Amino acid sequence: MNSYQGKTYHVVTYGCQMNVHESEKIRGVLSRLGMNEIDDIESADVVVFNTCCIREGAEDRAYNNVMALRPIKEKNPEKIIILCGCMPQQKEGKYKLKERLPFVDIIIGTHNVNQLDQYLLKYAINRERIYDIIEKPIGSLDNNNCIRDDKLNAYVNIIYGCNKFCTYCIVPYVRGREKSRTAQDIYNEVKDLVQNQGYKYITLLGQNVNSYGKDLKDKMSFSELLTYLCTIEGDFKIKFMTSHPMDLGDDLIKVMKKEDKVAKALHLPVQSGSSRILAKMNRHYDIKHYMSIIKKLKHAIPNIALSTDIIVGFPGETEKDFNQTLKLLKKVKYDQVFAFMYSKRTGTPAATFEGQIDDKEKNIRLNKLLRLQKLIQKDQIKKYFNKTYDCLIRHINGVAVGITDGGKEVYIPNYKYVNQNYFAKVKIENIRNHKLSGVIK
Numbered sequence: 001m002n003s004y005q006g007k008t009y010h011v012v013t014y015g016c017q018m019n020v021h022e023s024e025k026i027r028g029v030l031s032r033l034g035m036n037e038i039d040d041i042e043s044a045d046v047v048v049f050n051t052c053c054i055r056e057g058a059e060d061r062a063y064n065n066v067m068a069l070r071p072i073k074e075k076n077p078e079k080i081i082i083l084c085g086c087m088p089q090q091k092e093g094k095y096k097l098k099e100r101l102p103f104v105d106i107i108i109g110t111h112n113v114n115q116l117d118q119y120l121l122k123y124a125i126n127r128e129r130i131y132d133i134i135e136k137p138i139g140s141l142d143n144n145n146c147i148r149d150d151k152l153n154a155y156v157n158i159i160y161g162c163n164k165f166c167t168y169c170i171v172p173y174v175r176g177r178e179k180s181r182t183a184q185d186i187y188n189e190v191k192d193l194v195q196n197q198g199y200k201y202i203t204l205l206g207q208n209v210n211s212y213g214k215d216l217k218d219k220m221s222f223s224e225l226l227t228y229l230c231t232i233e234g235d236f237k238i239k240f241m242t243s244h245p246m247d248l249g250d251d252l253i254k255v256m257k258k259e260d261k262v263a264k265a266l267h268l269p270v271q272s273g274s275s276r277i278l279a280k281m282n283r284h285y286d287i288k289h290y291m292s293i294i295k296k297l298k299h300a301i302p303n304i305a306l307s308t309d310i311i312v313g314f315p316g317e318t319e320k321d322f323n324q325t326l327k328l329l330k331k332v333k334y335d336q337v338f339a340f341m342y343s344k345r346t347g348t349p350a351a352t353f354e355g356q357i358d359d360k361e362k363n364i365r366l367n368k369l370l371r372l373q374k375l376i377q378k379d380q381i382k383k384y385f386n387k388t389y390d391c392l393i394r395h396i397n398g399v400a401v402g403i404t405d406g407g408k409e410v411y412i413p414n415y416k417y418v419n420q421n422y423f424a425k426v427k428i429e430n431i432r433n434h435k436l437s438g439v440i441k
């Protein structure tokens with residue numbers, strides 16, 4: 001029995017899938033202390049802000065939302081507010097959190113969030129504010145029972161940190177160097193999720209999954225890990241993110257093609273269509289290399305769904321560079337593009353580069369790119385006609401719907417529905433009003 005037994009908590013998450021999953025683990029920790037999750041941030045006894053600092057907007061949002069809790073904390077000093085994650089881990093963050101958020105009770109970073117229960121127990125005894133940012137990780141939150149919201153897709157971390165140091169990116173500074181989990185650990189978690197908890201998708205997570213295993217004593221490549229996980233019995237698919245083009249080799253393409261359990265979808269961030277800008281970004285590849293991977297992927301897996309990340313307005317990006325990015329989109333014809341304006345991150349090399357582009361221009365370029373991608377996606381729908389896709393069959397609003405690996409919905413009219421959630425091949429026979437319909441083969 002501890003003093004948190006029966007109390008309530010609420011977790012607010014900012015940022016990427018890694019953070020979403022970290023919050024699932026944080027919820028597991030709080031529940032094990034005997035606490036119950038509630039939706040109402042104002043009445044929760046403990047509120048955790050799991051923050052992100054990849055872009056300025058994410059930081060501003062988190063800071064403003066924490067500030068909004070100040071009057072509530074003043075009325076109810078017993079309420080415990082915790083700030084953790086990437087924002088406090090920054091050396092030169094925009095906000096001086098320790099000084100500017102004196103009403104926040106516990107501030108910890110990315111490397112010690114796995115000690116959250118210990119910090120809470122310490123706080124319950126001393127009632128003294130805790131500010132503890134450490135430089136190196138002291139374990140992880142893996143192998144704890146995390147609380148997942150999604151009942152179909154489960155995130156599983158395979159590698160933490162990043163060694164790449166892209167010049168615009170703050171991640172290596174706040175998440176540290178690459179550290180892989182052992183294959184056995186991952187295997188056990190995936191097996192449990194599939195066989196005991198009924199998950200249909202497993203999404204393996206890492207800043208750069210292709211770097212998996214390089215730091216392990218018993219070296220194992222990412223493609224070998226995938227092959228190993230595919231030996232788990234069950235009706236499920238494996239997705240993964242994020243891949244780095246420099247580390248994506250032919251071995252991975254081979255495994256993606258061969259293994260039915262590996263989803264035929266790939267998120268491969270290009271960031272820019274200009275090799276000159278890619279060099280300034282320290283991405284370690286040029287467009288020729290990137291396109292050679294795309295060509296191999298499309299050749300090996302004709303039905304593959306491709307998505308990417310793009311940064312517009314990187315320092316020094318000219319109209320010509322930007323047009324090369326547009327050209328690349330037309331050439332690759334991605335199924336989805338996640339595009340962002342370059343966001344200056346203090347402490348990264350690009351923040352001091354000459355040729356910073358103003359927000360107005362960045363915005364113009366972003367909108368132009370998004371308009372183009374919308375047209376491409378509209379046109380892309382044609383490619384589905386008469387093709388057969390592996391789909392997860394679901395029952396949505398009384399209708400059977402197949403979901404492709406790339407997330408496209410295919411209606412299956414007149415299908416006598418038997419089970420919920422299983423994989424089957426669906427042939428697409430109709431496209432009307434940008435909606436797909438087909439039959440189970």
Ligand code: SF4
Nearest residue numbers: 162164165166169171
């Ligand atoms: S690969 Fe580059 S963009 Fe991705 S996390 Fe590492 S440094 Fe950041």
